[in-house]
Amino acid sequence: ETASCEDAQHRRPRLNRKTLFVLGAMNLIDCINVNLLTPYVDKMVSTYLNQSPQSPAVAHTVGMLIGLYSLCEVIFSPLWGTFADMVGRKPALLIGLGGSCIAPVMFGLGTSLPTIFAARALDGFFCGNMGVTRTYLGEIVDESNEAKGFSFLALCFSVGLFVGPILGGELVFPAERAPHIFGGTIFETYPFLLPNLTYAIFAAIAWVIGCIFLEETLPASQRCSCLRRRQASAETVELPAPMGLVRSTSGTDPSGAPTRFVLDEGESTVSAPKGKCYPVELIQTIVSYCGLSGTTAAQNQLLILLVSYEKSAGGFEFGPRDIGFLQNIGAVGLLSSQLFLYPKLTKRFGFLNVFLLGFCMAHLSYGLFPFYGLFYDKDKYGMWRFVPLGCMQFMYTASTGMMFPTAFAFINRAAEGLNRGAVNGWANSSGALCRAAFPPASAVLLSISTSWGPLGRYLPLYIVTMIAAVCLACSLPGLRVINARSAVNARARSPAAVAPAPPVAVVPTSLEEDCRNARREPLVPAVEA
Numbered sequence: 001e002t003a004s005c006e007d008a009q010h011r012r013p014r015l016n017r018k019t020l021f022v023l024g025a026m027n028l029i030d031c032i033n034v035n036l037l038t039p040y041v042d043k044m045v046s047t048y049l050n051q052s053p054q055s056p057a058v059a060h061t062v063g064m065l066i067g068l069y070s071l072c073e074v075i076f077s078p079l080w081g082t083f084a085d086m087v088g089r090k091p092a093l094l095i096g097l098g099g100s101c102i103a104p105v106m107f108g109l110g111t112s113l114p115t116i117f118a119a120r121a122l123d124g125f126f127c128g129n130m131g132v133t134r135t136y137l138g139e140i141v142d143e144s145n146e147a148k149g150f151s152f153l154a155l156c157f158s159v160g161l162f163v164g165p166i167l168g169g170e171l172v173f174p175a176e177r178a179p180h181i182f183g184g185t186i187f188e189t190y191p192f193l194l195p196n197l198t199y200a201i202f203a204a205i206a207w208v209i210g211c212i213f214l215e216e217t218l219p220a221s222q223r224c225s226c227l228r229r230r231q232a233s234a235e236t237v238e239l240p241a242p243m244g245l246v247r248s249t250s251g252t253d254p255s256g257a258p259t260r261f262v263l264d265e266g267e268s269t270v271s272a273p274k275g276k277c278y279p280v281e282l283i284q285t286i287v288s289y290c291g292l293s294g295t296t297a298a299q300n301q302l303l304i305l306l307v308s309y310e311k312s313a314g315g316f317e318f319g320p321r322d323i324g325f326l327q328n329i330g331a332v333g334l335l336s337s338q339l340f341l342y343p344k345l346t347k348r349f350g351f352l353n354v355f356l357l358g359f360c361m362a363h364l365s366y367g368l369f370p371f372y373g374l375f376y377d378k379d380k381y382g383m384w385r386f387v388p389l390g391c392m393q394f395m396y397t398a399s400t401g402m403m404f405p406t407a408f409a410f411i412n413r414a415a416e417g418l419n420r421g422a423v424n425g426w427a428n429s430s431g432a433l434c435r436a437a438f439p440p441a442s443a444v445l446l447s448i449s450t451s452w453g454p455l456g457r458y459l460p461l462y463i464v465t466m467i468a469a470v471c472l473a474c475s476l477p478g479l480r481v482i483n484a485r486s487a488v489n490a491r492a493r494s495p496a497a498v499a500p501a502p503p504v505a506v507v508p509t510s511l512e513e514d515c516r517n518a519r520r521e522p523l524v525p526a527v528e529a
Contacts, residue, residue, distance in 0.1 A: 015140045022206075022213050022214050023136060023152075024155070025206045025209060026133055028156040029100060029129075029199075029203050030127075030130050031156065032163050032164040033100060034069070034160075034164070035164030036195060036196070037065075037107075038066075038164070039169035040168055040172045041062050042058060042059075044116070044192055045062050048112060049061065061113070063440075065116070067436055068117065070124075070433075071436065072125055072127055073127045073432035074433045076124070076127055077127060077425045077429035079128070080131065081132065081419075081422040081423065081424050082422045082425060083128070084132045084135060085223070085419040085422055088223055089216060090215070090216045092129075093133065094207060094214075097126075097129065097206055097207040099122065100123070100200070100203040101204045102200070103122040104119075104199050104200050104203075105193075105196055105200050107123065108192050108194070108197060109190055128425065130428055131425045131427065132424070133153065134411070134412065134424050136217055137149050137150065137412075138408075138411075138424075140217060143486065147343045147409070151405045153405065154334065154337075155335060158334035158338065165324060168195050176191075281477075282411070282414035284474065284478025285407070285411050285478050285479060286426070286427045288407060288472060288478075289411060289427055289430070289431055290427075290431055290434045290471070291467065291471025291475070292404065292431075292471075293431035293432075293434045293435050294434030294467075295438065295465075297434070297439050298439050298464045299366055299442075300439075301443060302443075302460055302461055306446075307322070307326070307389070309457075311376065314454055316385065316389075326386075326389060326390065329390045329394055330393040332394065333394035334400070334401045336394075336398060337397070337399075338405075341398065341402070342354070342405060352406075352479055352483040355407070357399075358399040358403040358406075359399070362399035363469075365392045365396045366465070367461065367465065369392075369458050370458050372388045375387075410479060411424065412424070438464075442460050445463065446460045
């Protein structure tokens with residue numbers, strides 16, 4: 001009863017501009033953290049190895065350093081999700097942001113490979129904010145603002161695609177760029193410190209904002225639920241259930257637990273489900289997210305490799321600046337999708353239909369790559385060769401901007417009644433594993449297929465599309481179940497669906513009948529002597 005009173009007194013936060021801004025700032029910080037070292041990591045590794053950036057040892061070490069973060073994400077994301085279920089969402093978010101303030105500074109101050117690897121591993125340890133942020137948002141949105149909330153997170157992600165490379169590319173070696181300002185300072189001794197210190201300052205500002213304005217969504221009585229469940233299972237007292245009642249769940253509290261629970265007719269005990277596995281539709285939804293994460297990472301990797309081919313091999317021969325220009329076009333596409341397309345499309349056609357539309361558009365845009373390859377010759381086409389590639393990248397990122405927010409929303413819908421923090425942690429871990437495994441596998445496949453003729457290089461794109469189609473086919477039944485369930489819940493919560501209860505006639509009874517009804521005893525007619 002005490003727990004119920006505490007839950008009733010706990011005021012559930014609602015989605016508003018202030019909360020959305022704080023969550024967006026945290027998501028932006030995480031996105032910048034992933035992309036911050038991309039522009040200078042090869043130069044940093046080559047400096048510490050004292051070898052050329054084209055050296056195979058440098059390329060191997062760069063791959064290990066970048067992959068270390070994904071490896072930590074795979075390992076620690078479920079732990080952070082469980083931690084958020086035990087102590088609350090806000091403490092988990094603030095601890096993760098605190099680590100993001102410290103680890104990058106250590107990375108920028110590193111003077112050897114072991115130091116920067118240790119700092120990167122520490123940064124990867126505090127990687128749980130993405131999953132916890134989605135958990136928090138999933139607990140404060142409803143069908144009316146779900147698209148707005150999750151699309152805003154994707155919007156912040158697209159902004160991070162701009163800010164991360166700019167910080168990493170423009171602020172390294174500041175003493176060489178502005179010797180009159182940074183010459184003879186600590187930034188000359190540690191040339192990679194300034195971008196990491198700038199990022200740490202942004203993270204500290206986000207930490208202060210979150211500490212002041214962010215509200216907790218998980219009631220205190222529902223934290224440390226794992227320990228309470230074990231204690232409750234040892235002390236459970238089975239109670240007889242009244243006949244004529246029907247089991248139903250109507251709505252959820254901020255943790256996702258049902259707010260109304262009634263028994264089926266004929267059930268004898270009141271007990272929680274004892275299954276240890278997640279529901280099938282939740283697993284299928286996570287499969288769709290994993291397939292989306294892995295195939296998107298693989299296609300981005302293949303794009304970079306294909307446009308980097310030399311002109312003599314029929315390639316565009318793009319350098320880092322040209323590739324960065326394409327990525328900026330993609331970021332504009334993602335930004336436009338979240339601002340103008342996604343909220344309106346989901347409101348008119350529904351989440352599932354928008355997800356399928358984004359899937360078709362994304363793989364169609366990359367499926368036409370052999371056509372784009374006809375414009376590889378710089379001398380013949382000049383800047384016009386950017387037009388088909390730019391349109392492709394714009395369309396592709398706009399399409400993925402329709403799929404990722406939908407996947408996040410469906411995972412949170414499927415997690416109702418479960419520990420959402422742990423569910424999002426496992427989903428983020430599985431997605432990180434696919435993001436780490438798919439790109440190197442696609443690169444190996446590209447190196448094999450290149451020898452199969454001029455069109456062989458495009459074969460990995462179609463294999464990735466086939467993998468994505470298989471993942472979608474496996475997950476589509478679960479997505480349809482969740483989509484249908486959400487539609488039913490939305491109609492049930494609509495004002496038109498709530499009919500006034502018919503008046504109940506009050507039949508006067510005797511005191512004896514009242515007492516017997518309270519004890520659930522049958523009435524025995526009096527026997528005349």
